[in-house]
Each structure stands twice: as C-alpha cells, then as structure tokens.
Amino acid sequence: MKKLTRRRISAKKGSHPASVRRAGVKHRKSQSSKTSVTIDNENKLSFNHAMIYVKDVERGVVFYRDLLGFKLIEDFQYEKKSVYARLRAPGGDGTIALHQVGPENSVLSDGVRLYFEVRALDDFCCNLQKKGFHMTQPPRMMPWGWRHAYLNDPDGHEISLYWAGENRMKKTMLKAQRAARV
Numbered sequence: 001m002k003k004l005t006r007r008r009i010s011a012k013k014g015s016h017p018a019s020v021r022r023a024g025v026k027h028r029k030s031q032s033s034k035t036s037v038t039i040d041n042e043n044k045l046s047f048n049h050a051m052i053y054v055k056d057v058e059r060g061v062v063f064y065r066d067l068l069g070f071k072l073i074e075d076f077q078y079e080k081k082s083v084y085a086r087l088r089a090p091g092g093d094g095t096i097a098l099h100q101v102g103p104e105n106s107v108l109s110d111g112v113r114l115y116f117e118v119r120a121l122d123d124f125c126c127n128l129q130k131k132g133f134h135m136t137q138p139p140r141m142m143p144w145g146w147r148h149a150y151l152n153d154p155d156g157h158e159i160s161l162y163w164a165g166e167n168r169m170k171k172t173m174l175k176a177q178r179a180a181r182v
Contacts, residue, residue: 052098053099053100058081058082059154060153060154067131067133070088083099084100089116109157113160134151135150145164146165
C-alpha cells in the first residue's frame, strides 16, 4: 500500500496564525484540552492562500524558500516525494501552496501574476542575481509611481516584486481622476 504522509513543519500546539485570528476565528480550549474553533463572522470572506500548480514541488520549495525567503510550514509526501507544500511569506501572514500536477497536465497560468512587496527592492533583486537568478525586468519605476521588477518561478509563473512606498494610492487615484473626467 502506498503511503501518504503529512508533516506540519512549524505548527505549535495552541498557536494560530494572525491571519486566522484576524478573520474572526476564535480558538478556545475545550474541557478535553483540544482546541475548538468558532466562526464569529460567518458571512465574511477571508483569503486563505494562493495555490500554485507545479511540475516539481521540491524544486518550487527551493525557489520560494531559498531564493525568496518563504518559510516551509507544511509538506505532504507520497512515496517519499513532496506532492504538496505550504509556505508563509517572510514579511507577513500570507501563504502559498505548491501542488504537484501529473506529467500530462499543464501549469500555464496566463492572466495570473503573483505580487510580493519588499521595501529594499533593489537590494533584494541584486541578491537574487548574485545567486544566478534571471530577472525578466530589473527594478524600475512604473508610470503609476511604483517600483517593479519581474521574474518567473521555475514553472513559468510570473512574479512581480515591487515597492509602492509613498505612491501606494497613486494608481487608484489616477483611475479615479480619469473616471471623473468622463
């Protein structure tokens, strides 16, 4: 019989991510000392994670963990090979999941781009390049006032590394100005 294993990498008993706490989920100890969960805001949608389909989960983990600094928090294995992994962003509570696809399946994702914000964008990109990683566009100022760099993960998923800084609302304000002129 084939064995499926699941490892929680960083889960501590009684710990709950801030994203879950903010989503209106309360955790209480029951009499049997197990954690029970109640939802306060049942009608409010909260974002959980982005699923990224990949040809090789281990290769994806190396990219997101070792190059971008994500922390591996879950790893599901099938026959001692990673088939699913969940990683937490280094600067927040956001998570991504890498999910293995079969050899006959495509991982193309036209129309989807992952955005990660980093204040020291130029230094971050310079460090990636020192590790031999190719940027499809090095950091540059965009017309809406944000500084962006673009790259692709090992499966070709497009990624934008950016810093909005003081111009964070500029893109939204430009759209509002154009709409007001009409």
